[in-house]
Amino acid sequence: MLSKSQLKLITSLKHKKFRQQYGFFVVEGVKTITELLQSSLELQTLFTTQTFNIDAKNEVLISDAELKRISFLTTPNKALAVFKIPTPKPIEDKGLIIALDAIRDPGNLGTIVRLCDWFGVKDLVCSNETVDCYNPKVIQATMGSITRVNISYLNLVEFLKDSSMPVYGAFMEGENIYKKTNLKDGILIMGNEANGISKEVEAFVKEKVSIPRFGSLQQTESLNVATATAILLSEFRRC
Amino acid sequence: MLSKSQLKLITSLKHKKFRQQYGFFVVEGVKTITELLQSSLELQTLFTTQTFNIDAKNEVLISDAELKRISFLTTPNKALAVFKIPTPKPIEDKGLIIALDAIRDPGNLGTIVRLCDWFGVKDLVCSNETVDCYNPKVIQATMGSITRVNISYLNLVEFLKDSSMPVYGAFMEGENIYKKTNLKDGILIMGNEANGISKEVEAFVKEKVSIPRFGSLQQTESLNVATATAILLSEFRRC
Numbered sequence: 001m002l003s004k005s006q007l008k009l010i011t012s013l014k015h016k017k018f019r020q021q022y023g024f025f026v027v028e029g030v031k032t033i034t035e036l037l038q039s040s041l042e043l044q045t046l047f048t049t050q051t052f053n054i055d056a057k058n059e060v061l062i063s064d065a066e067l068k069r070i071s072f073l074t075t076p077n078k079a080l081a082v083f084k085i086p087t088p089k090p091i092e093d094k095g096l097i098i099a100l101d102a103i104r105d106p107g108n109l110g111t112i113v114r115l116c117d118w119f120g121v122k123d124l125v126c127s128n129e130t131v132d133c134y135n136p137k138v139i140q141a142t143m144g145s146i147t148r149v150n151i152s153y154l155n156l157v158e159f160l161k162d163s164s165m166p167v168y169g170a171f172m173e174g175e176n177i178y179k180k181t182n183l184k185d186g187i188l189i190m191g192n193e194a195n196g197i198s199k200e201v202e203a204f205v206k207e208k209v210s211i212p213r214f215g216s217l218q219q220t221e222s223l224n225v226a227t228a229t230a231i232l233l234s235e236f237r238r239c
Numbered sequence: 240m241l242s243k244s245q246l247k248l249i250t251s252l253k254h255k256k257f258r259q260q261y262g263f264f265v266v267e268g269v270k271t272i273t274e275l276l277q278s279s280l281e282l283q284t285l286f287t288t289q290t291f292n293i294d295a296k297n298e299v300l301i302s303d304a305e306l307k308r309i310s311f312l313t314t315p316n317k318a319l320a321v322f323k324i325p326t327p328k329p330i331e332d333k334g335l336i337i338a339l340d341a342i343r344d345p346g347n348l349g350t351i352v353r354l355c356d357w358f359g360v361k362d363l364v365c366s367n368e369t370v371d372c373y374n375p376k377v378i379q380a381t382m383g384s385i386t387r388v389n390i391s392y393l394n395l396v397e398f399l400k401d402s403s404m405p406v407y408g409a410f411m412e413g414e415n416i417y418k419k420t421n422l423k424d425g426i427l428i429m430g431n432e433a434n435g436i437s438k439e440v441e442a443f444v445k446e447k448v449s450i451p452r453f454g455s456l457q458q459t460e461s462l463n464v465a466t467a468t469a470i471l472l473s474e475f476r477r478c
Binding site: 107112114115117118119120143144145148178211213214215216221222223224226227230231234235237238 | 346350353354356357358359382383384387417448452453454455460462463465466467469470472474476477
């Protein structure tokens with residue numbers, strides 16, 4: 001049975017402001033919730049139409065109609081859980097780090113989190129202008145990877161100023177990534193969907209890299225930032 | 240000014256059945272429409288809130304309120320055009336061909352069309368179970384690339400039976416793509432989001448390839464099919 005205050009809390013968690021105020025976020029679907037329950041994330045409450053057989057204190061059985069009222073999805077998927085937003089761990093100054101300069105699309109961020117997980121990137125650094133990773137659409141797109149990647153929001157310029165690692169940036173007019181034989185661990189910056197990497201951040205880039213185009217010259221569009229991240233990460237890892 | 244029959248036609252084009260019946264599809268947004276107007280696609284009618292200065296016969300000036308009524312988007316973008324669905328060209332038995340076995344997500348198909356365009360893949364072959372490429376969500380995701388890739392829907396098993404090209408398939412347990420030095424032009428098959436490549440199609444695969452995972456063993460998820468296509472296409476082209 002769902003209380004009025006629970007309904008109000010969950011509905012408010014659609015908005016970044018309230019996620020930050022309460023320190024909670026929402027996850028939906030049995031598969032992803034099960035994965036998150038096995039992680040270090042702390043469950044606040046699990047609302048479900050069938051029991052998960054976990055600590056009863058945190059589990060609230062609800063009807064399909066109640067799930068429909070709290071779900072952010074058009075087709076609710078049996079359960080909705082509220083988890084505590086974890087405190088990010090300190091960023092390690094080693095390995096390959098992905099830095100995002102104002103990525104706005106939740107689907108893109110979700111895909112990039114999943115790619116970081118796949119390619120063993122421990123730290124994902126997001127400029128404060130990047131979409132919130134606890135946005136429900138991002139959470140749906142990460143498929144549980146969110147628990148295995150350390151995501152920090154910060155002032156990207158200050159972060160780069162303080163780092164001693166090599167800094168790579170993805171640019172349309174960068175060096176052909178396939179011809180670079182000395183890709184090292186460092187920070188790889190991916191820019192905003194419409195405007196790319198901002199001028200202030202570009203100032204810290206030591207090596208501009210790009211993915212060559214093989215199609216006709218007629219083409220004007222760039223690759224989507226998530227697919228570009230996939231290809232660049234693959235290039236760093238295949239060395 | 241929008242007529243009742245125009246409103247009815249456009250609304251019906253949300254559905255594959257009516258797109259196939261009438262032979263039309265819908266494109267939205269000034270940028271993508273402008274790109275499509277410069278292609279070989281045939282315009283049926285352009286509904287716009289400000290003139291494009293094209294042949295007046297095909298342009299209908301409408302109000303913002305009218306655009307809102309016909310648009311498939313939550314935030315309509317100044318114009319909506321109805322184009323004729325082109326007849327696919329014959330598939331050339333050369334170069335690199337991407338074949339999709341029942342891809343269901345419109346965003347994934349749109350991203351793959353865009354990748355084909357970027358990497359100079361002329362023919363994209365879709366099993367009849369694959370989502371329709373004239374679905375409005377696919378069209379939005381392709382960003383105009385749809386005009387530069389020849390997309391054919393067919394019985395994939397029959398197509399593979401008749402082809403003499405090498406057949407590659409993406410599998411979780413395939414050979415490490417980074418270790419393959421002899422990738423040749425051929426057909427690369429990507430499978431359904433949930434079930435991968437079907438048994439009937441798998442029978443035609445000569446070389447199974449996979450993208451190695453670099454993260455922790457804890458991970459259970461595969462890469463999203465669109466990002467996997469990005470990485471595999473990149474590997475075929477970088478040779």
